[in-house]
Amino acid sequence: MNTPKNQASQPPNGTPDAGTPAKAVDWSNFRDHISTADRTGKRQWIYPRKVTGRFFRWRTWFSWLLLAIMFAGPFITINGNPLLMMNIVERKFVVLGQIFWPQDMIIFAVAVLLCLVSVVVFTTAFGRLWCGWACPQTVMMEMVFRKIEYAIEGDAASQRELNKAPWTTLKVVKKALKHGIFFGLSFVVGNVLLSYIIGWRDLYQIIIDPPAKHLVGLAFMTGFSLLFYGIFARFREQACTFVCPYGRLQSLLIDDNTIIVAYDHKRGENRGPIHRSEKFSSRRQTGLGDCIACNRCVTVCPTGIDIRNGVQMECVQCTACIDACDHVMDKVGAPRGLIRYASVNGIEKGQHLRFTPRLAAYTVVLLALATVLGLMLFMRSDVEATVLRAPGSLFQQMPDGHFSNLYTVRLVNKTSREMPVELRLESPAGTLAIMGQTAVAVPAQKLLENSVLIELEPSAMKSGTTPVLIGVYSNGKKLETLKTAFIGPRN
Ligand code: SF4
Ligand code: SF4
16 A cells, blocks of 8 residues: 655654654744744733824723723612622622522523624624723723823833833832832722622622631732733733634634724735825825835734734734824825725725625524523523422321321522512312411522422322422412422322
8 A cells, every 4th residue: 555755754643743843933924923022932012102093082982981880880789789790609690680590500501602692793793893992901901001101101112211221210110100000900900800709798898807807808809909910011912812712713703794904905005105205196106005104003003913914813903003094194195094994805895894694694593592591581580499309208197187298499589679489289289388387588689498398188199199280479479380299108
């Protein structure tokens, strides 16, 4: 049997031979290396220039709104419940004031699936719009921490100079002030996140109680503060490039019809500088396009990339390059939009956003999931009840000849108010009592476990096992029907 030479040199499992030298990096190809590392692999610090423009203005307003929601969120209540709380410790989750318990896991799973499919649909249509406009990382980094940095250390050139300069008193003061504010803000952000997990009341208790009472809570407060300080002071754009899975998913989700921040290469190329004496309108005759190779779009980019190279994983679609380029176009008297929101097909073929079959298929799945979730939420009862036969118990015969079985009933009150709950034996005829009563009050957001005794006449029983239906009522309204079995003697 003939084996091709190149196959014979491969190990049997198909992995490259350990002795094969790694492929050399092609430094002229931007896809072969990242912009934030030099040839030795050392981090290249990004100094993005300050940006102004209409998109930056709109993003600033939108960020204020998002920040207001984020910081006020833990204090906003709906029907006495927080707007959002993810209490992993107590396995209690609150979304828009609705409490979800571990018993609601299926609803939770469908909701997570719905969110994932929404992300897929949204990204397929609009790319990483989320990253640029609403992601907490971008909002905090670009709209809060970066602005503080500009205020203390100045624009990109001043920051670069300051970092190269020897340690003078002024430099120490500036650095100490910046990092002090950064840490203080990170502490606040960390506490806000913690209050979304345990609720602001528990967080307040940790703050006012003696430290020894809440060592775990304090450890989380410190951990979150250090984590956010590390992200916003040092890690920065690396979080989007290396850690965030959404950026990596982008290449799977977007296609030529996706709206992205894109450079119009048809209009821009060939790029070349413009001279003071040169008229912009006469560039075309010299074979030049609208891009004057000023590099403004590169210098404002917080991830250090050149948008003119095309779609790149590092691009968080922050629109800074759109504003920078629009400013340049205004100056040279050319129409805005050399860099703009557009699809690849929009730029190359002049097409508008299309509802492609792929998008249609995702949308159908999205609607189906939304319908299922809607129905589940509509049918979800305020009280969840389960009934189980008491472990190890058999039937008993009473002095009047009736037979009895003992059960354990678990009632979970999912609301934030006390719920009166009544259990009625619906079939067959007989009696049911919860520890001698017919109704109990289940405290708000609590689980109540109680013993239930069911008595049946021999005439109502089948030989061996009799199916039993128990109605669960609250304020006269039937919530659900429980099925169980009544054990009796065999005929
Ligand atoms: S800002 Fe505009 S004109 Fe300047 S280099 Fe970038 S794309 Fe070209
Ligand atoms: S390429 Fe433009 S949109 Fe993308 S991250 Fe850089 S500045 Fe933002």
